[in-house]
Amino acid sequence: MVSQKIKTEEFWNPEHVVEKFWNGLKEGVIYAKKCSNCGAVEFPPHLACNTCGYPETEWIQLTGKGKLKSFVFTGVLNARLELEDRGLKYVCGEVELDEGPSLNAVILGINKKKGREIEDKLPVRVRPVFYDMGEYTTLFFELDE
Numbered sequence: 001m002v003s004q005k006i007k008t009e010e011f012w013n014p015e016h017v018v019e020k021f022w023n024g025l026k027e028g029v030i031y032a033k034k035c036s037n038c039g040a041v042e043f044p045p046h047l048a049c050n051t052c053g054y055p056e057t058e059w060i061q062l063t064g065k066g067k068l069k070s071f072v073f074t075g076v077l078n079a080r081l082e083l084e085d086r087g088l089k090y091v092c093g094e095v096e097l098d099e100g101p102s103l104n105a106v107i108l109g110i111n112k113k114k115g116r117e118i119e120d121k122l123p124v125r126v127r128p129v130f131y132d133m134g135e136y137t138t139l140f141f142e143l144d145e
């Protein structure tokens, strides 16, 4: 029988995880959770491990570097209005971080021409961009070239 004893105060206070994550981005730090049992990295951070279900995880920092494996140009249905409003060129794509986790992310600075250029070169290296949206800072990526 698995012990039900939870040691972390975060379990009782889930907003701590969310708050720490977003405060981290404001300071240019990417926080994730690492499972104390199987070592899987959870990003965005979760309280418990999604891989093995173990309830104890520890905070780690990610470099935010990784590779862009695939991307799509956005259309009417999946456009990010907050980015369109700022006149940014971007695509949405799958980024695999060097530490393991993959995420769907926004990659800035890619117009149609650039997109065609990198299409045949995938995966390509990307680095993090801590983007100030005014009320909060969010994590985007850009080509690391």
Ligand SMILES: [Zn+2]
Pocket: 035, 036, 037, 038, 039, 040, 049, 050, 051, 052, 053, 054
């Ligand atoms: Zn685990």
